[in-house]
Amino acid sequence: MLFVGDRQAKGWRIAISALAYGLPFLFIIAPLLSFLTYSFFWVEGGQMHYDLTWRNYSRFFTDAIFIPVLWQTCLLCLAVAVLAALLGYPVAFRLATLSGRRKYILLMLVLVPLLMSYIIKIYAIRSILGGNGFLNRFLVWANLIDQPLTLFVFNLNAVLLTLTVLLIPFAILPIFLSLERIPKNLIEASTDLGASNWQTFCRVILPLSLPGVVTATSFVFVLAIGDFLTPQMVGGPNGFTFGRIIYSQFGAAFNWPFGAALSVILALVMSAVIALGRRFERQT
Amino acid sequence: MMQLSRLASFGLSALTALVFVLLYGPLLVPITSSFFEIARGDVQWTSPSLSAYAALTRNEGIITAFLNTLIVGFSATFLAVLLGILFAIHYRNGATFGRDLMQFVIFLPFLMPPIMIGLSLLIFFRETDVPRSLLTVIIGHTVFVLALAYRTIVVRLQSLSVSYIEASYDLGASSWQTFVYVVLPNLKSALIGAAILCFALSFDETMISLLVTGTDNTLPIRLWAMMRLGFTPDINALVALILAFTTLMCVLAVRYLLPKEAEGT
Structure with a gap:
């Protein structure tokens, strides 16, 4: 144990404790609490009203725009998640079958994009998509198509593709870890009992x-x-997602309390998804 | 893992290759085109040039943004590592009130979506009348990268045997001497690794910065503003330089953080 024993240690220990409780409280808990409180304030005619009401939340449920956008965003993100897992699985499997230096290098290649600037990756993908993007130009140049395809213009499809590419590494890692945890003797037992590779896999x-x-x-x-x-960069005028609506409350719409309320709802959706995931994990 | 048949092995490799094309392919476009001039929206493949890079050195907005990024990165890294050591010692000392809860609080900003932590800080700063500036960006980044620094340091500190510390006390060292001469040297590689990771994260952080910054730009915010205008040579050059820098940081971080055995095998 550190900072116990001698006389000067007591002072150190008190100082450390004060900072270890004080700083997280000041810079993490207090902002989150003020954020939560803000979601109960309201704005009218550009004027903030500092009294607590449920009106932001009731606006979310009564206004016809928000629930459909949230639902659409959920479906979009579900599609992204499924696509990323489908693409990530073979990579994770390949990683698990390799060994030594080759495994190490491949793992590095999966990890490096995680540290690369998010915004640069979006920019790079954006230069490929779009009616005039590199993908369309390449296809026209190679005479594979006559007209630029509309598939890659800036809309929700572009958001779907971009998010999938951005998030694949996050899908690969958990799958890889779960594959690594499978005891070798189970696989050997399956093979010894005459199962084919395909049967062992399934x-x-x-x-x-x-x-x-x-x-x-x-x-x-x-x-x-x-x-x-991502939706802001590649979504175009129609690619509206829930995150973009929240962001706009802090910019153009300038309704911070409503934006805070929408974020709280988003956080609830996220927590629900995580809890659901946990439950599935335990069952399987 | 099992022995794969040739066909299965080939199929897996092909799919893996496809994913890596998706991950890295897009990055090649701006990098390659940064070495060529762009005229009327078309890349002039016939005339390679470094003019885009030369133009960057004359662009004052970008140079200021770069310096701001360095200031923010170094300050946030320094603060995060310092606080990481402090919190790790606090955790290690044990028998303190609500210690797992505090650990959870430290991890929160890293686990929560950046938009929420950014908005929380934005509202907090507004209510406490802290003007938005580089200082608020530094605080935002510190809160964000702290979890990483703390985690790296606390893991190393936990693996440090108590007998070293006891031996130091038995030999008459004070707490401070024990910390400086026994604990710190043992944490060295963890500290360097944590610092590199924190700096790399801060260097690229966009979402929180975008929300808590005032009129000062960091490089990603500057890029974000430039990118709305379209695909231009100076953005491409900047993108290429930042990618090179990030890759270097990754290699360094791996050097210091991974156990030595993993490298040789």
């Missing part, structure tokens, strides 16, 4: 890796639904 490996797949899916979903930069 009956032993896949079921045992499902918790990882569930974690990956809920992880990607939560990351996708909290994002507002």
